[in-house]
Amino acid sequence: MITTAKDIDRDLSLEADVCVVGSGAGGACIACELAEGGLSVVVLEEGGHFPTEHFNADTPRMIQTLYRDGGATVALGRANVAYVEGRCIGGSTTINGGMCWRTPPKILQRWAWEAGIQDLEPDRLRPFFEKVEERIHVAHQDPGTIGRDDELLVLGARRLGYKVMENRRNQFHCMGANNCAFGCPTGGKQSTLVSYIPRAERAGARVYANCRVERIVAQDRRVERLEGSVLESPSRRPLHKLSVRARRFVLACGAIQTPYLLLRSRVGNSSGQVGRNLMLHPNVKVMGVFPEDVKPWDGVHQAHQVHEFLDEGFDLAMGFVPPSILSLSSKHLGEGSLRVMEDLRHMVIGGVLVEDTSRGRVRALPFDIPLVTYNLNNEDARRAIRGTALLCQVFFAAGASRVVLPFVEPEELTSASEIRKLFECRLTAGDLELFTVHLMGTCRMGTDPRKSVVNSYGLSHDLRNLYVADASVFPTPIGVNPMETIMMLATRCAERILNGG
Amino acid sequence: MSSAPSAPSVPLPTANELPRVATRFMTPRESLIYAAVVDAVIPRTERLTVECVDRIVLLIDGFLEVFPWYLRTAFRLGLHLLEYLPLFSRHLGRMSRLSRTARTAFLESWLRSRWVQRREFVKGFIGISLMGFYTQPEVRLHIGFDHQPSFDRLRAARMKLLDHDRQGH
Ligand SMILES: Cc1cc2nc3c(=O)[nH]c(=O)nc-3n(C[C@H](O)[C@H](O)[C@H](O)COP(=O)(O)OP(=O)(O)OC[C@H]3O[C@@H](n4cnc5c(N)ncnc54)[C@H](O)[C@@H]3O)c2cc1C
Numbered sequence: 168m169i170t171t172a173k174d175i176d177r178d179l180s181l182e183a184d185v186c187v188v189g190s191g192a193g194g195a196c197i198a199c200e201l202a203e204g205g206l207s208v209v210v211l212e213e214g215g216h217f218p219t220e221h222f223n224a225d226t227p228r229m230i231q232t233l234y235r236d237g238g239a240t241v242a243l244g245r246a247n248v249a250y251v252e253g254r255c256i257g258g259s260t261t262i263n264g265g266m267c268w269r270t271p272p273k274i275l276q277r278w279a280w281e282a283g284i285q286d287l288e289p290d291r292l293r294p295f296f297e298k299v300e301e302r303i304h305v306a307h308q309d310p311g312t313i314g315r316d317d318e319l320l321v322l323g324a325r326r327l328g329y330k331v332m333e334n335r336r337n338q339f340h341c342m343g344a345n346n347c348a349f350g351c352p353t354g355g356k357q358s359t360l361v362s363y364i365p366r367a368e369r370a371g372a373r374v375y376a377n378c379r380v381e382r383i384v385a386q387d388r389r390v391e392r393l394e395g396s397v398l399e400s401p402s403r404r405p406l407h408k409l410s411v412r413a414r415r416f417v418l419a420c421g422a423i424q425t426p427y428l429l430l431r432s433r434v435g436n437s438s439g440q441v442g443r444n445l446m447l448h449p450n451v452k453v454m455g456v457f458p459e460d461v462k463p464w465d466g467v468h469q470a471h472q473v474h475e476f477l478d479e480g481f482d483l484a485m486g487f488v489p490p491s492i493l494s495l496s497s498k499h500l501g502e503g504s505l506r507v508m509e510d511l512r513h514m515v516i517g518g519v520l521v522e523d524t525s526r527g528r529v530r531a532l533p534f535d536i537p538l539v540t541y542n543l544n545n546e547d548a549r550r551a552i553r554g555t556a557l558l559c560q561v562f563f564a565a566g567a568s569r570v571v572l573p574f575v576e577p578e579e580l581t582s583a584s585e586i587r588k589l590f591e592c593r594l595t596a597g598d599l600e601l602f603t604v605h606l607m608g609t610c611r612m613g614t615d616p617r618k619s620v621v622n623s624y625g626l627s628h629d630l631r632n633l634y635v636a637d638a639s640v641f642p643t644p645i646g647v648n649p650m651e652t653i654m655m656l657a658t659r660c661a662e663r664i665l666n667g668g
Numbered sequence: 669m670s671s672a673p674s675a676p677s678v679p680l681p682t683a684n685e686l687p688r689v690a691t692r693f694m695t696p697r698e699s700l701i702y703a704a705v706v707d708a709v710i711p712r713t714e715r716l717t718v719e720c721v722d723r724i725v726l727l728i729d730g731f732l733e734v735f736p737w738y739l740r741t742a743f744r745l746g747l748h749l750l751e752y753l754p755l756f757s758r759h760l761g762r763m764s765r766l767s768r769t770a771r772t773a774f775l776e777s778w779l780r781s782r783w784v785q786r787r788e789f790v791k792g793f794i795g796i797s798l799m800g801f802y803t804q805p806e807v808r809l810h811i812g813f814d815h816q817p818s819f820d821r822l823r824a825a826r827m828k829l830l831d832h833d834r835q836g837h
Contacts, residue, residue, distance in 0.1 A: 223816060223819065224814070224815035224816040224819060225803070226803065227727060227730075227731070227799060227800070227803050231730060231731060231733075231734050232734075236734065236735055236736055236739060237731045237734040237735055239731070239735060239739055239792075245784075246784070247788055340826050340829045340830065340833075342822035342823075342825055342826050343822070344815075344818065344819055344822045345815075346815060346819065352819040352822070352823060353819070353822050353823050353826045354826070355826055401733060401734055402733060403734070464813060464815060464818075465818070489802075489813070489815070490802040490807075490808070490811060490813055491798075491799045491800075491802040491803045492799065493802075494795065494798035494799055494801070494802045495795035495796065495798070495799050496791075496795060497794065497795060497798050498779065498780075499776075499779075500708070500709045500710075500711075500772060500775060500776055500779065500794055500798075501708075501709065501710070501711045501712070501713075501772060502711050502712075502713050504711060504798055505711035505713060505715070505716065508802060508811045509715075509810075509811055511811055511812075511813060512811070512812050512813070534737075534738070535736070535737075536736075536738050575780060575782070575787070597784045
């Protein structure tokens with residue numbers, strides 16, 4: 168049973184073999200593997216515990232309960248990038264789309280060249296991937312659950328001869344409810360909330376929700392204890408103090424919060440790299456409007472991706488967003504916004520995901536303020552614009568009557584022949600409407616302690632009993648959805664710990 | 669859902685005439701300024717008019733509860749800034765004292781500005797107001813989007829599949 172703030176009536180002092188901070192992709196996975204390996208494990212999660220029955224179509228309410236800071240998180244820069252992170256049991260896996268991709272071999276090759284990591288070869292990693300895929304039930308989608316919006320994207324791409332890949336997703340009897348980003352209402356998506364966490368508990372792990380770690384106390388190159396607070400929900404007012412002692416500690420707070428915690432605690436940063444090297448797969452949204460009734464909310468969130476341009480550094484896909492969220496980036500007020508929304512049932516909402524070369528940074532300001540900055544460079548802006556043009560082409564090839572663009576000007580196109588306008592009007596990074604859901608790389612792994620924060624098993628170069636097992640260890644962006652890579656690395660890290668490493 | 673047109677020929681209300689709601693995280697003054705923004709942002713057409721300014725103000729007030737202190741402060745400071753910015757525009761008045769048409773024109777001009785900072789400043793306020801609007805049941809009905817019934821149906825269907833699995837089929 169998950170312990171929440173309601174069950175705690177005094178200061179909390181815990182002991183375990185391993186303390187894992189965060190219950191998302193990395194945290195839940197490593198906690199489960201370690202508990203099944205016979206260690207006593209405590210999991211601390213800052214967010215609340217919301218089981219499947221809690222999830223419904225009240226999107227703003229879901230955002231308030233499941234997203235960090237009500238989803239109002241932004242990386243500041245030339246073009247601000249809105250980002251979101253989960254803050255609940257299951258972390259971002261509770262609100263993610265469930266697309267599962269193994270790390271592309273060319274990325275592992277790059278990690279070997281750029282970070283000196285020689286032991287991450289596809290053959291050696293296969294058993295870890297297989298284990299993860301079995302645990303979270305990675306499978307192709309039942310064709311009966313695929314929506315018309317996905318079919319149209321595939322149709323357009325195939326007409327143009329582009330390479331289309333079928334997604335595998337962590338799902339078991341996914342019914343295509345298409346509410347992945349606000350909590351799966353049927354329990355079909357196998358987020359860590361319904362997969363790794365229950366499994367970890369069955370193996371004896373103790374899971375605490377509403378428990379925020381605020382400080383790492385270290386001495387003689389070892390972490391001695393973690394300190395934090397038990398938070399009231401939803402006000403987040405501190406109710407009780409929290410202190411945990413363990414032989415080993417694992418940080419899995421995600422690529423913003425892990426470096427933030429290290430920076431606040433002033434530990435583990437002899438390289439000066441903590442918080443640097445933030446990568447975030449910037450995304451632009453493009454909406455194709457079709458004469459037919461598409462009803463984009465019917466059917467699975469995303470069943471295919473266009474991988475034709477992966478080598479150029481971007482991919483194309485679709486994914487429905489409810490009107491309340493779509494309107495957050497509206498370029499119109501009043502009737503203008505209504506006109507767009509009245510077309511919602513005719514829309515395919517597509518996106519371009521850029522494998523970025525730009526880098527950002529997480530800083531810890533006084534008074535508990537994390538500052539996230541990121542400047543999209545011209546190269547990435549160019550790729551986002553080219554990706555937008557290609558997605559427009561796909562939509563027109565599938566029969567779209569118009570396409571709504573992520574720029575102030577031009578705002579929309581009505582035929583494929585107008586696509587060249589995108590290149591004529593000298594768009595810059597500042598003209599792009601950017602968002603992201605993939606944050607990576609702020610405690611990167613590597614062999615050189617001067618240039619990296621952890622080794623390839625996630626072990627800190629500075630602190631002998633501190634591991635990082637989340638998206639922050641990526642040395643480069645991976646160009647595809649990151650969850651499975653995070654889980655694979657966490658599983659590998661667990662094996663190393665269990666073998667006494 | 670009523671269908672009153674926006675009727676620009678009749679005098680439009682200023683924010684002082686808008687419904688006042690008991691907010692927990694905005695002061696009465698801030699909620700009045702925010703109501704003026706919401707009132708200027710939400711659609712009112714012959715096809716659809718939903719009087720829901722107060723509901724939206726309350727919804728967004730609820731978001732302030734989950735914001736960290738610095739975002740809550742930024743939001744509230746932003747409201748005060750928004751109140752006075754129109755004084756320096758051709759509208760020459762405070763946001764909450766302008767007519768709805770003038771408020772809409774002011775916000776629209778900032779939203780469409782080529783200057784990123786201007787756009788970004790108003791975009792957040794406009795975005796969350798519209799989010800509140802498109803959450804309203806009447807509005808969802810109008811645009812033909814209602815997810816919840818399908819969730820209930822799909823939940824039951826999945827339970828059936830799981831039962832089926834359990835029986836060894
Ligand atoms: C909307 C959305 C859609 C996505 N879609 C996909 C997809 O389809 N496929 C895919 O592969 N990836 C997807 N992703 C990305 C993927 O979910 C994340 O990359 C992944 O979950 C990150 O794992 P993590 O362990 O680094 O962090 P998270 O999963 O975010 O977990 C971190 C956890 O740590 C907790 N935490 C943070 N700080 C503290 C603290 N101080 N004390 C205690 N707890 C703390 C947080 O509350 C959170 O629960 C999506 C993400 C989002 C947000």
